[in-house]
Amino acid sequence: RGTVAALAAEEVARSWGCRQIEAGVDGDAEAGTRLAQVLGYAVRNRTMAKPLGDAPPALPAGSRARPMxxxxxxxxxAYESERYARTWMERGVPEADAHAKARRDHEVLLPQGAATENMLFSVLEHEGERVGVLWLALREDRAFVFDVEADAPHRGRGHGRTLMLLAEAQAVTSGRSLIGLNVFAGNTAAERLYESLGYETTRYSYCKPLL
Known part of the structure:
Protein backbone atom coordinates (compact mmCIF):
# COMPACT_ATOMS: atom_id res chain seq x y z
CA ARG A 1 0.00 0.00 0.00
CA GLY A 2 2.83 2.40 0.87
CA THR A 3 4.61 1.62 -2.40
CA VAL A 4 1.48 2.32 -4.45
CA ALA A 5 0.90 5.63 -2.65
CA ALA A 6 4.52 6.72 -3.15
CA LEU A 7 4.48 5.87 -6.85
CA ALA A 8 1.19 7.72 -7.26
CA ALA A 9 2.72 10.79 -5.60
CA GLU A 10 5.63 10.63 -8.04
CA GLU A 11 3.26 10.56 -11.01
CA VAL A 12 1.40 13.59 -9.69
CA ALA A 13 4.70 15.44 -9.22
CA ARG A 14 5.74 14.59 -12.79
CA SER A 15 2.43 15.89 -14.11
CA TRP A 16 3.17 19.19 -12.37
CA GLY A 17 6.54 19.40 -14.10
CA CYS A 18 8.60 18.72 -10.98
CA ARG A 19 12.17 17.57 -11.56
CA GLN A 20 12.68 16.09 -8.11
CA ILE A 21 10.61 14.71 -5.27
CA GLU A 22 11.49 14.74 -1.59
CA ALA A 23 10.40 12.64 1.38
CA GLY A 24 11.03 12.66 5.11
CA VAL A 25 11.33 9.54 7.27
CA ASP A 26 11.68 9.41 11.05
CA GLY A 27 15.02 8.10 12.22
CA ASP A 28 13.52 5.01 13.87
CA ALA A 29 11.03 4.20 11.08
CA GLU A 30 12.73 1.13 9.61
CA ALA A 31 9.86 0.29 7.26
CA GLY A 32 9.85 3.81 5.84
CA THR A 33 13.61 3.71 5.36
CA ARG A 34 13.41 0.40 3.50
CA LEU A 35 10.61 1.68 1.27
CA ALA A 36 12.54 4.82 0.36
CA GLN A 37 15.60 2.77 -0.56
CA VAL A 38 13.60 0.27 -2.63
CA LEU A 39 12.00 3.11 -4.59
CA GLY A 40 15.37 4.64 -5.40
CA TYR A 41 15.41 7.56 -2.99
CA ALA A 42 18.80 8.75 -1.74
CA VAL A 43 19.51 10.35 1.63
CA ARG A 44 20.12 14.07 1.14
CA ASN A 45 20.59 15.02 4.78
CA ARG A 46 19.56 14.00 8.26
CA THR A 47 18.61 15.75 11.47
CA MET A 48 20.36 14.63 14.64
CA ALA A 49 19.75 15.47 18.30
CA LYS A 50 21.21 14.92 21.74
CA PRO A 51 19.76 15.43 25.23
CA LEU A 52 21.94 17.59 27.45
CA GLY A 53 22.84 17.34 31.11
CA ASP A 54 22.70 20.06 33.74
CA ALA A 55 26.37 21.04 33.65
CA PRO A 56 27.97 22.67 30.59
CA PRO A 57 30.94 20.70 29.24
CA ALA A 58 34.35 22.28 29.70
CA LEU A 59 36.51 23.23 26.73
CA PRO A 60 40.00 21.74 26.39
CA ALA A 61 42.91 23.62 27.93
CA GLY A 62 44.04 26.49 25.73
CA SER A 63 40.67 26.89 24.00
CA ARG A 64 38.33 29.81 24.57
CA ALA A 65 35.37 31.38 22.79
CA ARG A 66 34.47 34.97 22.07
CA PRO A 67 31.55 36.62 20.26
CA MET A 68 32.05 37.49 16.59
CA ALA A 78 29.59 36.22 2.89
CA TYR A 79 31.54 32.97 3.06
CA GLU A 80 28.70 30.97 4.63
CA SER A 81 26.11 32.18 2.11
CA GLU A 82 28.29 31.06 -0.80
CA ARG A 83 29.14 27.74 0.86
CA TYR A 84 25.48 27.08 1.62
CA ALA A 85 24.50 27.74 -1.99
CA ARG A 86 27.25 25.43 -3.26
CA THR A 87 26.03 22.68 -0.95
CA TRP A 88 22.69 22.73 -2.76
CA MET A 89 24.33 22.97 -6.19
CA GLU A 90 26.29 19.82 -5.41
CA ARG A 91 22.95 18.11 -4.88
CA GLY A 92 21.54 19.07 -8.25
CA VAL A 93 19.92 22.44 -7.55
CA PRO A 94 20.55 24.93 -10.41
CA GLU A 95 23.03 27.67 -9.53
CA ALA A 96 20.53 30.55 -9.66
CA ASP A 97 18.02 28.62 -7.54
CA ALA A 98 20.70 27.66 -5.02
CA HIS A 99 21.85 31.25 -4.53
CA ALA A 100 18.24 32.41 -4.28
CA LYS A 101 17.60 29.80 -1.60
CA ALA A 102 20.71 30.88 0.31
CA ARG A 103 19.58 34.52 0.28
CA ARG A 104 16.02 33.64 1.24
CA ASP A 105 16.98 31.29 4.08
CA HIS A 106 19.42 33.76 5.60
CA GLU A 107 16.91 36.61 5.33
CA VAL A 108 14.33 34.50 7.17
CA LEU A 109 16.72 33.26 9.85
CA LEU A 110 18.69 36.48 10.33
CA PRO A 111 16.36 39.44 9.70
CA GLN A 112 18.55 41.65 11.92
CA GLY A 113 21.84 40.06 10.96
CA ALA A 114 24.17 39.45 13.88
CA ALA A 115 21.71 41.24 16.19
CA THR A 116 18.90 38.75 15.50
CA GLU A 117 17.36 37.62 18.77
CA ASN A 118 18.38 34.20 20.13
CA MET A 119 21.22 33.76 17.64
CA LEU A 120 24.74 33.29 18.99
CA PHE A 121 27.79 33.77 16.74
CA SER A 122 31.11 32.73 18.22
CA VAL A 123 34.76 32.48 17.28
CA LEU A 124 36.82 29.69 18.83
CA GLU A 125 40.43 30.48 19.65
CA HIS A 126 43.17 28.09 20.70
CA GLU A 127 46.35 29.39 22.28
CA GLY A 128 45.28 32.87 21.18
CA GLU A 129 44.75 31.96 17.50
CA ARG A 130 41.40 31.76 15.74
CA VAL A 131 40.59 28.16 14.77
CA GLY A 132 36.86 28.03 13.96
CA VAL A 133 33.35 29.49 14.12
CA LEU A 134 29.95 28.53 15.52
CA TRP A 135 26.40 29.68 14.80
CA LEU A 136 23.92 28.47 17.43
CA ALA A 137 20.19 29.22 17.51
CA LEU A 138 18.27 29.19 20.79
CA ARG A 139 14.75 27.92 20.18
CA GLU A 140 11.95 27.63 22.70
CA ASP A 141 12.75 24.11 23.88
CA ARG A 142 16.14 23.39 22.34
CA ALA A 143 19.26 24.75 20.71
CA PHE A 144 20.15 24.15 17.07
CA VAL A 145 23.57 24.23 15.44
CA PHE A 146 23.26 26.00 12.10
CA ASP A 147 26.96 26.23 11.33
CA VAL A 148 30.07 24.76 12.90
CA GLU A 149 33.38 24.78 11.09
CA ALA A 150 37.05 24.62 11.92
CA ASP A 151 39.15 26.98 9.82
CA ALA A 152 40.96 25.18 6.99
CA PRO A 153 44.53 25.52 8.37
CA HIS A 154 43.43 24.05 11.71
CA ARG A 155 41.37 21.05 10.67
CA GLY A 156 42.19 17.57 11.88
CA ARG A 157 43.31 18.82 15.30
CA GLY A 158 40.15 18.25 17.32
CA HIS A 159 38.77 21.78 17.05
CA GLY A 160 35.54 20.53 15.47
CA ARG A 161 34.87 18.53 18.62
CA THR A 162 35.70 21.56 20.76
CA LEU A 163 33.26 23.68 18.74
CA MET A 164 30.53 21.13 19.41
CA LEU A 165 31.35 21.17 23.12
CA LEU A 166 31.07 24.95 22.95
CA ALA A 167 27.64 24.64 21.33
CA GLU A 168 26.50 22.28 24.07
CA ALA A 169 27.89 24.55 26.79
CA GLN A 170 26.07 27.57 25.35
CA ALA A 171 22.85 25.56 25.10
CA VAL A 172 23.02 24.37 28.71
CA THR A 173 23.94 27.84 29.97
CA SER A 174 20.91 29.22 28.12
CA GLY A 175 18.60 26.70 29.78
CA ARG A 176 18.08 24.31 26.86
CA SER A 177 18.00 20.58 27.53
CA LEU A 178 18.22 19.38 23.93
CA ILE A 179 20.48 20.28 21.01
CA GLY A 180 20.01 19.43 17.35
CA LEU A 181 21.75 19.84 14.02
CA ASN A 182 21.54 18.95 10.35
CA VAL A 183 24.22 17.11 8.40
CA PHE A 184 24.30 16.52 4.65
CA ALA A 185 24.93 13.04 3.29
CA GLY A 186 28.54 12.47 2.31
CA ASN A 187 29.99 14.57 5.13
CA THR A 188 31.41 11.44 6.72
CA ALA A 189 33.83 13.17 9.09
CA ALA A 190 31.04 15.30 10.56
CA GLU A 191 28.68 12.32 10.84
CA ARG A 192 31.30 10.33 12.74
CA LEU A 193 32.04 13.26 15.03
CA TYR A 194 28.39 13.77 15.93
CA GLU A 195 27.82 10.07 16.51
CA SER A 196 30.90 9.88 18.75
CA LEU A 197 29.46 12.73 20.83
CA GLY A 198 26.18 10.88 21.35
CA TYR A 199 23.96 12.46 18.69
CA GLU A 200 21.25 10.24 17.23
CA THR A 201 19.34 10.57 13.96
CA THR A 202 15.79 11.83 14.41
CA ARG A 203 14.81 12.26 10.76
CA TYR A 204 16.13 11.44 7.29
CA SER A 205 15.42 13.64 4.28
CA TYR A 206 15.37 11.72 0.99
CA CYS A 207 15.24 12.93 -2.59
CA LYS A 208 14.77 11.31 -5.98
CA PRO A 209 15.08 12.76 -9.50
CA LEU A 210 11.97 12.42 -11.63
CA LEU A 211 12.87 11.39 -15.16
Whole structure:
Protein backbone atom coordinates (compact mmCIF):
# COMPACT_ATOMS: atom_id res chain seq x y z
CA ARG A 1 0.00 0.00 0.00
CA GLY A 2 2.83 2.40 0.87
CA THR A 3 4.61 1.62 -2.40
CA VAL A 4 1.48 2.32 -4.45
CA ALA A 5 0.90 5.63 -2.65
CA ALA A 6 4.52 6.72 -3.15
CA LEU A 7 4.48 5.87 -6.85
CA ALA A 8 1.19 7.72 -7.26
CA ALA A 9 2.72 10.79 -5.60
CA GLU A 10 5.63 10.63 -8.04
CA GLU A 11 3.26 10.56 -11.01
CA VAL A 12 1.40 13.59 -9.69
CA ALA A 13 4.70 15.44 -9.22
CA ARG A 14 5.74 14.59 -12.79
CA SER A 15 2.43 15.89 -14.11
CA TRP A 16 3.17 19.19 -12.37
CA GLY A 17 6.54 19.40 -14.10
CA CYS A 18 8.60 18.72 -10.98
CA ARG A 19 12.17 17.57 -11.56
CA GLN A 20 12.68 16.09 -8.11
CA ILE A 21 10.61 14.71 -5.27
CA GLU A 22 11.49 14.74 -1.59
CA ALA A 23 10.40 12.64 1.38
CA GLY A 24 11.03 12.66 5.11
CA VAL A 25 11.33 9.54 7.27
CA ASP A 26 11.68 9.41 11.05
CA GLY A 27 15.02 8.10 12.22
CA ASP A 28 13.52 5.01 13.87
CA ALA A 29 11.03 4.20 11.08
CA GLU A 30 12.73 1.13 9.61
CA ALA A 31 9.86 0.29 7.26
CA GLY A 32 9.85 3.81 5.84
CA THR A 33 13.61 3.71 5.36
CA ARG A 34 13.41 0.40 3.50
CA LEU A 35 10.61 1.68 1.27
CA ALA A 36 12.54 4.82 0.36
CA GLN A 37 15.60 2.77 -0.56
CA VAL A 38 13.60 0.27 -2.63
CA LEU A 39 12.00 3.11 -4.59
CA GLY A 40 15.37 4.64 -5.40
CA TYR A 41 15.41 7.56 -2.99
CA ALA A 42 18.80 8.75 -1.74
CA VAL A 43 19.51 10.35 1.63
CA ARG A 44 20.12 14.07 1.14
CA ASN A 45 20.59 15.02 4.78
CA ARG A 46 19.56 14.00 8.26
CA THR A 47 18.61 15.75 11.47
CA MET A 48 20.36 14.63 14.64
CA ALA A 49 19.75 15.47 18.30
CA LYS A 50 21.21 14.92 21.74
CA PRO A 51 19.76 15.43 25.23
CA LEU A 52 21.94 17.59 27.45
CA GLY A 53 22.84 17.34 31.11
CA ASP A 54 22.70 20.06 33.74
CA ALA A 55 26.37 21.04 33.65
CA PRO A 56 27.97 22.67 30.59
CA PRO A 57 30.94 20.70 29.24
CA ALA A 58 34.35 22.28 29.70
CA LEU A 59 36.51 23.23 26.73
CA PRO A 60 40.00 21.74 26.39
CA ALA A 61 42.91 23.62 27.93
CA GLY A 62 44.04 26.49 25.73
CA SER A 63 40.67 26.89 24.00
CA ARG A 64 38.33 29.81 24.57
CA ALA A 65 35.37 31.38 22.79
CA ARG A 66 34.47 34.97 22.07
CA PRO A 67 31.55 36.62 20.26
CA MET A 68 32.05 37.49 16.59
CA UNK A 69 32.94 41.12 15.96
CA UNK A 70 31.01 43.00 13.24
CA UNK A 71 33.99 42.40 10.95
CA UNK A 72 34.02 38.69 11.81
CA UNK A 73 30.31 38.44 11.09
CA UNK A 74 30.47 40.24 7.73
CA UNK A 75 33.28 37.99 6.48
CA UNK A 76 31.64 34.84 7.85
CA UNK A 77 28.22 35.71 6.40
CA ALA A 78 29.59 36.22 2.89
CA TYR A 79 31.54 32.97 3.06
CA GLU A 80 28.70 30.97 4.63
CA SER A 81 26.11 32.18 2.11
CA GLU A 82 28.29 31.06 -0.80
CA ARG A 83 29.14 27.74 0.86
CA TYR A 84 25.48 27.08 1.62
CA ALA A 85 24.50 27.74 -1.99
CA ARG A 86 27.25 25.43 -3.26
CA THR A 87 26.03 22.68 -0.95
CA TRP A 88 22.69 22.73 -2.76
CA MET A 89 24.33 22.97 -6.19
CA GLU A 90 26.29 19.82 -5.41
CA ARG A 91 22.95 18.11 -4.88
CA GLY A 92 21.54 19.07 -8.25
CA VAL A 93 19.92 22.44 -7.55
CA PRO A 94 20.55 24.93 -10.41
CA GLU A 95 23.03 27.67 -9.53
CA ALA A 96 20.53 30.55 -9.66
CA ASP A 97 18.02 28.62 -7.54
CA ALA A 98 20.70 27.66 -5.02
CA HIS A 99 21.85 31.25 -4.53
CA ALA A 100 18.24 32.41 -4.28
CA LYS A 101 17.60 29.80 -1.60
CA ALA A 102 20.71 30.88 0.31
CA ARG A 103 19.58 34.52 0.28
CA ARG A 104 16.02 33.64 1.24
CA ASP A 105 16.98 31.29 4.08
CA HIS A 106 19.42 33.76 5.60
CA GLU A 107 16.91 36.61 5.33
CA VAL A 108 14.33 34.50 7.17
CA LEU A 109 16.72 33.26 9.85
CA LEU A 110 18.69 36.48 10.33
CA PRO A 111 16.36 39.44 9.70
CA GLN A 112 18.55 41.65 11.92
CA GLY A 113 21.84 40.06 10.96
CA ALA A 114 24.17 39.45 13.88
CA ALA A 115 21.71 41.24 16.19
CA THR A 116 18.90 38.75 15.50
CA GLU A 117 17.36 37.62 18.77
CA ASN A 118 18.38 34.20 20.13
CA MET A 119 21.22 33.76 17.64
CA LEU A 120 24.74 33.29 18.99
CA PHE A 121 27.79 33.77 16.74
CA SER A 122 31.11 32.73 18.22
CA VAL A 123 34.76 32.48 17.28
CA LEU A 124 36.82 29.69 18.83
CA GLU A 125 40.43 30.48 19.65
CA HIS A 126 43.17 28.09 20.70
CA GLU A 127 46.35 29.39 22.28
CA GLY A 128 45.28 32.87 21.18
CA GLU A 129 44.75 31.96 17.50
CA ARG A 130 41.40 31.76 15.74
CA VAL A 131 40.59 28.16 14.77
CA GLY A 132 36.86 28.03 13.96
CA VAL A 133 33.35 29.49 14.12
CA LEU A 134 29.95 28.53 15.52
CA TRP A 135 26.40 29.68 14.80
CA LEU A 136 23.92 28.47 17.43
CA ALA A 137 20.19 29.22 17.51
CA LEU A 138 18.27 29.19 20.79
CA ARG A 139 14.75 27.92 20.18
CA GLU A 140 11.95 27.63 22.70
CA ASP A 141 12.75 24.11 23.88
CA ARG A 142 16.14 23.39 22.34
CA ALA A 143 19.26 24.75 20.71
CA PHE A 144 20.15 24.15 17.07
CA VAL A 145 23.57 24.23 15.44
CA PHE A 146 23.26 26.00 12.10
CA ASP A 147 26.96 26.23 11.33
CA VAL A 148 30.07 24.76 12.90
CA GLU A 149 33.38 24.78 11.09
CA ALA A 150 37.05 24.62 11.92
CA ASP A 151 39.15 26.98 9.82
CA ALA A 152 40.96 25.18 6.99
CA PRO A 153 44.53 25.52 8.37
CA HIS A 154 43.43 24.05 11.71
CA ARG A 155 41.37 21.05 10.67
CA GLY A 156 42.19 17.57 11.88
CA ARG A 157 43.31 18.82 15.30
CA GLY A 158 40.15 18.25 17.32
CA HIS A 159 38.77 21.78 17.05
CA GLY A 160 35.54 20.53 15.47
CA ARG A 161 34.87 18.53 18.62
CA THR A 162 35.70 21.56 20.76
CA LEU A 163 33.26 23.68 18.74
CA MET A 164 30.53 21.13 19.41
CA LEU A 165 31.35 21.17 23.12
CA LEU A 166 31.07 24.95 22.95
CA ALA A 167 27.64 24.64 21.33
CA GLU A 168 26.50 22.28 24.07
CA ALA A 169 27.89 24.55 26.79
CA GLN A 170 26.07 27.57 25.35
CA ALA A 171 22.85 25.56 25.10
CA VAL A 172 23.02 24.37 28.71
CA THR A 173 23.94 27.84 29.97
CA SER A 174 20.91 29.22 28.12
CA GLY A 175 18.60 26.70 29.78
CA ARG A 176 18.08 24.31 26.86
CA SER A 177 18.00 20.58 27.53
CA LEU A 178 18.22 19.38 23.93
CA ILE A 179 20.48 20.28 21.01
CA GLY A 180 20.01 19.43 17.35
CA LEU A 181 21.75 19.84 14.02
CA ASN A 182 21.54 18.95 10.35
CA VAL A 183 24.22 17.11 8.40
CA PHE A 184 24.30 16.52 4.65
CA ALA A 185 24.93 13.04 3.29
CA GLY A 186 28.54 12.47 2.31
CA ASN A 187 29.99 14.57 5.13
CA THR A 188 31.41 11.44 6.72
CA ALA A 189 33.83 13.17 9.09
CA ALA A 190 31.04 15.30 10.56
CA GLU A 191 28.68 12.32 10.84
CA ARG A 192 31.30 10.33 12.74
CA LEU A 193 32.04 13.26 15.03
CA TYR A 194 28.39 13.77 15.93
CA GLU A 195 27.82 10.07 16.51
CA SER A 196 30.90 9.88 18.75
CA LEU A 197 29.46 12.73 20.83
CA GLY A 198 26.18 10.88 21.35
CA TYR A 199 23.96 12.46 18.69
CA GLU A 200 21.25 10.24 17.23
CA THR A 201 19.34 10.57 13.96
CA THR A 202 15.79 11.83 14.41
CA ARG A 203 14.81 12.26 10.76
CA TYR A 204 16.13 11.44 7.29
CA SER A 205 15.42 13.64 4.28
CA TYR A 206 15.37 11.72 0.99
CA CYS A 207 15.24 12.93 -2.59
CA LYS A 208 14.77 11.31 -5.98
CA PRO A 209 15.08 12.76 -9.50
CA LEU A 210 11.97 12.42 -11.63
CA LEU A 211 12.87 11.39 -15.16
Missing amino acids: TPEDFAAWH
